[in-house]
Amino acid sequence: MKLIILGAPGSGKGTSAAVLREKYSLAHISTGDLFRYNIKEQTPLGIEAKSYIDQGALVPDDVTIRMVEDRLSDPDCENGYILDGFPRNIKQAEALDEMLAKTGSAIDAVVYVVTDDDIIMDRVTTRRVCEKCGASFNVKYMPSKVEGVCDLCGGNTIQRSDDNEETVAKRLATYKENTQPLIDFYQARGLIVEGNNNVDAETCIKSIEDGLAALGLK
Ligand code: AMP
Numbered sequence: 001m002k003l004i005i006l007g008a009p010g011s012g013k014g015t016s017a018a019v020l021r022e023k024y025s026l027a028h029i030s031t032g033d034l035f036r037y038n039i040k041e042q043t044p045l046g047i048e049a050k051s052y053i054d055q056g057a058l059v060p061d062d063v064t065i066r067m068v069e070d071r072l073s074d075p076d077c078e079n080g081y082i083l084d085g086f087p088r089n090i091k092q093a094e095a096l097d098e099m100l101a102k103t104g105s106a107i108d109a110v111v112y113v114v115t116d117d118d119i120i121m122d123r124v125t126t127r128r129v130c131e132k133c134g135a136s137f138n139v140k141y142m143p144s145k146v147e148g149v150c151d152l153c154g155g156n157t158i159q160r161s162d163d164n165e166e167t168v169a170k171r172l173a174t175y176k177e178n179t180q181p182l183i184d185f186y187q188a189r190g191l192i193v194e195g196n197n198n199v200d201a202e203t204c205i206k207s208i209e210d211g212l213a214a215l216g217l218k
Helices: 013-024 031-040 044-054 061-072 090-101 117-125 165-187 201-214
Strands: 002-007 027-030 081-084 109-114 127-130 136-138 192-196
Touching: 002 013, 002 165, 013 027, 013 081, 013 109, 013 201, 027 031, 027 061, 031 044, 031 061, 031 081, 044 061, 061 090, 090 165, 109 165, 109 201, 117 127, 117 165, 165 192, 192 201
Parallel strands: 002 081, 002 109, 027 081, 109 192
Antiparallel strands: 127 136
16 A cells, blocks of 8 residues: 655644554655654765755755655565655655656555644644653643653653744645645545544544545555
């Protein structure tokens, strides 16, 4: 199964991706994570990508596309994968089509996690993340047992600097601008499977699983 997952920052996309990865034994390919790994390891790719990422800009398409093509040739992708953070625009979507066509394959479905802006705003501005292990908590909906302390590793939980109201509004606007054309692109092919995450993660996952089954994917 070859999936793409789309969803706004704070939509709950990460949670859905994790469930799908487990359920269908997929490799989870997050371009943001791949860039962060390359930056940490100071590879030539990481050094090139860092300047863009630090400015909040997108890394150039040719660099990103090469990285994804390389990653898709790894053995763990043979059983299927879920692409997270890629494609981010139509040029990348077309490049993905081309690289898959070389092996006679194609994307099976595009999972679209939909959450209303006011709910995202509420969830993201109350989110806390562990400085040490990255685990995510929420002061309103999923507080850590001891305030400010990670349940998993004992590290400090903090509010990300970009999880404030003004920045979240900007991130949402950027996301919509870039993503709507992609939704249209895949909708035209009948590949969009929607999960509504306004209520809770279980309801969202259930509708995604039903949508995938309706496309014959199990
Ligand atoms: P993310 O973790 O998905 O929010 O990505 C973090 C950063 O990595 C983004 O702000 C971009 O600078 C870069 N990035 C991730 N995915 C892509 C992509 N598909 N195209 C270009 N840049 C990307």
